[in-house]
Amino acid sequence: MSASTVTPPAPATASGDATTRRARRRSAALGVAAWVVGIGFCLPALWMLLTSFHAEADAATNPPSVAAALTLDGYRTFFGGGGGPTPWPPLVNSLGASFFSTVLVLLLALPAAYALSIRRVRKWTDVMFFFLSTKMLPVVAGLLPVYLFAKNAGLLDNIWLLVLLYTSMNLPIAVWMMQSFLADVPVSIIEAAQVDGARLPTVLRRVVAPVAGPGIAATALICFIFSWNELLFARVLTGVVAGTAPVHLTTFVTSQGLFLAQLCAASVVVSLPVLVAGYAAQDKLVQGLSLGAVK
Known part of the structure; x- marks a missing residue:
């Protein structure tokens, strides 16, 4: 009786190596x-x-x-060497307008996003579309009415007018972003806080805000960048007192020509606050932008 033969394992194919x-x-x-x-x-x-x-x-x-x-x-x-204009007032104006408008946007967008994501109001999709529709109008189309209002109200060359304008411009995008972030907050922890007697301001401050912190930080950074870079309204509605950093950059383009090296130096300095803010909040920004992603 012949011994049974054992089939050796097949060697690795050349096609597999080629695929690798x-x-x-x-x-x-x-x-x-x-x-x-x-x-x-x-x-x-x-x-x-x-x-x-x-x-x-x-x-x-x-x-x-x-x-x-x-x-x-x-x-x-x-920086004013050689008797030139100092850039500190425009930089301070940009910082103040961007900071205060971002704070106002967060204070208004957080409860709005809460109502649209966790405790949804009736026809909340229509509300979201309304917020989105406000961004369909070109900014330049509203420039003349805003200018006439500011002139009649005595608000020309006023930094607080820019704060209100930047708040209204960034609020729709902030609500849209934070609505998606807050939609991932577990409802169970909110209900547990309400059972313990927490009212809505306490729930927003101590429960919702810490959980959605990365998303809020990402929203704040984007609103700050949009406010810092805004030029059109600041160029038309401000003058000597409330001019911002982007407006100050336009002074390097004169009838004598373009001072390219000075303009590049000014652009680098004006870009630094945004770069520093983005670097400081990069971990929160990545977490916020990836919040809700499929893992």
């Missing part, structure tokens, strides 16, 4: 492409930073001189 190599090459190609796209997005900012350290003569050459000597003349001029 193709997957690795595809992954490497995607990584390189991602780096190229990322560097491409950063190049304008890096070029602006480099130009800010050049002299005006070197910055105005065509093509620009990359290896030109570095200098701090642009920053000295921006």
Whole structure:
């Protein structure tokens, strides 16, 4: 009787190795492409930073001189060196308008988002569409009515007018963002707090806000950035007293020409508060923007 033969395990196929190599090459190609796209997005900012350290003569050459000597003349001029205007009032105005408008937006958007997500009002989808419809009107279309109102009310060149305008402009997007964030808050913990006797302000402050903290931080940062970068209303409705940092940047474009190095230095300084705020809240921003995502 012949002994039974044992079939040896099949060796790894060449097609499997080829598939693995193709997957690795595809992954490497995607990584390189991602780096190229990322560097491409950063190049304008890096070029602006480099130009800010050049002299005006070197910055105005065509093509620009990359290896030109570095200098701090642009920053000295921006900060009032040589008898120029000081940038501190516009920077303080931008900081005040952005900060106070962001605080007002959060105070108004949190209860509104609570009513639209957790304790939903009747026809809440219509309410959400109304908030969205307010962003369909171009900002320039409302410029003349706002200007006439501010003129008749004596609010021209007033920083508090900008606070109200920025609050009204950012409130719809804040409600939309926070509604999606608050929709993920467990209703059970809210009901437990209400059983213990917590009223609505206490629930919002001690239960909802801590749980949805990353989402609130992301909303606050975006509203702050929108307010800080706003130019149209600030350019038309302000003057000497309430001018903001973006308005101050336009002063570097004069009838004598474009002072490119000074403008780049001013743009770098004006961008720093937003960059610092984004870096300080980057963990909250990532958590907030990914809140509700499928894990």
